[in-house]
Amino acid sequence: MRYLFEEYTFDTSLRELRRGAEVVFVAPQVFDVLDYLIRNRERVVSKDDLINAVWNGRIVSDSALTTRLNAARSAIGDTGEEQRLIKTLPRKGFRFIGSVQEMRGPATHFGVLSEHSHNPPTLTSPPRLSIVVLPFSNLSGDQGQDYFVDGVTESLTTDLSRISGSFVIGRHTAFTYKGKAADLKQIGRELNVRYVLEGSVQRSSNRLRVNVQLVDTESGNHLWAERFDKPIADLFDMQDEIVSRLANSLDAQLVEAEARRAERSLHPDAMELYFQGMACFNKGRTAEYTTRARGFFERALALDPKNVEALVTMAEVDEATGTSFLADDRAARFAAAETALIKALSLAPQHARAHWLLGRVKMFTNRAVQGIADCEQALALDRNLANAHGEIGHAKYFLGRGAETEAHVQEALRLSPRDTDAFVWMMFAGLAKLQIGADDEAVVRFLRSVEINRNHPRTHFFLAAALAHLGRLDEARSAVQAGLTLNPNFTIRRFRAGALGDHPTYLAGRERTYEGLRMAGVPKG
The missing domain is CATH 1.25.40.10 (Tetratricopeptide repeat domain)
Structure with missing residues (x-):
């Protein structure tokens, strides 16, 4: 079994933890602690439960248990202060609170099948917002430009991984496809991803053109395409600009694509409801759209009260209702938004969008200087x-x-x-x-x-x-x-x-x- 959360893959068959494509060293008992917490994430796990499962009921000191828990948190980028993924509930126990996707079947290195494999793994549906950025093609006829083309691919992989809830295949895996004819549906099956981003870079004289397209791996349909064309200045500055533009555009496009998928679900879960609400909210700040979006977020939070994305965007609905003068109770709307954002940041302190939105709420409650500081904090987290x-x-x-x-x-x-x-x-x-x-x-x-x-x-x-x-x-x-x-x-x-x-x-x-x-x-x- 493989469990996917944030940028991590936790593989119980290989007893391996990866962050993107990189292996994270985990001591055996620490791995077992993580395994037990993740498998039992629907409930609070007591100290005795952990000791019985990991140490077979042997006597274990509190300090030894605390050391293993701290090591587990450290391995997945969490801390005892943040408790973003592993929550301690005083006098009750512990619970893994991260959003997890499951993959069943035998695993292969980097999730890529060997070209000699005759028994492909049986997988569950690809995780939401799962994507691989294939190496962009260099159409310049100049192999000396490969470093720039590869730089765009690698930077875009990194920046897309910052989209909350995304699962982005690591660059080492993606680059195994470089220079090969791409059957995008096959790649989707091999990597178990919903989307492929592919593109090309062409340098001609003093201009640079980048073409990129997003493809649904199940249907093969092209969901979105973009062209970036401008005079060449500083190549590294241009690389940053290309990547930031594409990453921001893709964020909205992926939300829209996930919302369309969610519409077909008979029993949508919290994240499917979140995507539908977000797609609706993106249409405009009218009473109709904000009311409809709120309905989706309320349903999402009823299913998962700690869904950070739904909390943040519910706060944005309240903020927009106040700023757009859609209701007279503006002060109450801003107060509700601030309360929701503080809760969201207690669950996810590094959530850039929550910091930005908290700054916006402060600006609309006569705290503009503080609001600027919150926005600067957001930019420090997501440039x-x-x-x-x-x-x-x-x-x-x-x-x-x-x-x-x-x-x-x-x-x-x-x-x-x-x-x-x-x-x-x-x-x-x-x-x-x-x-x-x-x-x-x-x-x-x-x-x-x-x-x-x-x-x-x-x-x-x-x-x-x-x-x-x-x-x-x-x-x-x-x-x-x-x-x-x-x-x-x-x-x-x-x-x-x-x-x-x-x-x-x-x-x-x-x-x-x-x-x-x-x-x-x-x-x-």
Whole structure:
């Protein structure tokens, strides 16, 4: 039996623990402790249970047991303080709380069948978000470029492994396929993965082109394709940019693909419900989408109250309900979001998205400086988290420093130009331009936000305010109607009640926005 959790593979047949493709040394008794905890993860295991199972009932001191547990935690990247995977319940015992996928059947080295094997393993369904990045093809006709092409493949493998809940085949295994004709369905069966990412790199004169495509290994269907084409500058900087863009785009694409799979499940589990909720939430910040998404997350948490992803995104639903003025109880929504995020971070202290979202909640509760610190912590954990850059730009607007917002938004767009939240970042940029009286530039940015996602009511209202200041009242009124169609409850009164700072420049910008909303015909409330 093999158990997959986070980036680890725990193989009871080979008595082997791997992190990605690398073997982690585990002493025999420590392996047995992990084995027992993982196999009995549905319940709390007492000290006596462990002693009976691992030491056959022999007398074992508390310090010896503690030493083995600490070694088990260390082997899987956990600590007694974090207890991200192995939880100690005082006076009760211990429990493995990580999300685990099971694979049955005889194992093979790196999960790859030998070319002489005639008895392929019998596996369960591939784990969710399981993917292999095949070595990209070098189409440049210059073998000297192989180092760059291989660097893109290796870096992308590393960055995709940061997607929460993903299972990414290690680069050593992936590179066994280099230079070979690829039957993607066969590779999916051999590695027991749902998705294959393949691509090519071509250098021509002073330009570089990268083509990449995501393939469903069960059907062979192409789910997504992207082209990256730009002038060559510094190759290492370009490699980082390519990888970050692809990793951010793939995050959203994989969630969408998993949501489609989950729709076919008669009895969805917590993670399947999470993917469906996330896909729904990504469509827009309207009452319809947030309500539907909330329903999925509530069902997921009912099945698994410690599901960190559902906790974090439920918090995001509450935060979005407050920031989008979809309800009057904004303070209660922000408080609920903060409580859920603190719980999520107690379970997963290194969860970058939770740190970013906690920063956003603090910004919307008049704690912008603290919020920036949380976003910087998120970026320290995940350098590709474009949302954190965008949010820092938003915080600068709250602090009366709207002239600095654009640079942060552009950095977010550089990392993830087709991000599902790009419309929010463009709205931040528009608000900052409105704050400094650059109304023409504000309109351009608000229109771009609407073009990316028309289902975000606030942008329509802010666009109306900017248009009104330019004297384009007919267009402003049309924008108001578009906003009210999405959120009939939006009023100037609700918006005025949501001031999030006390800097004179910020407050003056708010007054300009109120006046623009009035001229455009937004209900006073």
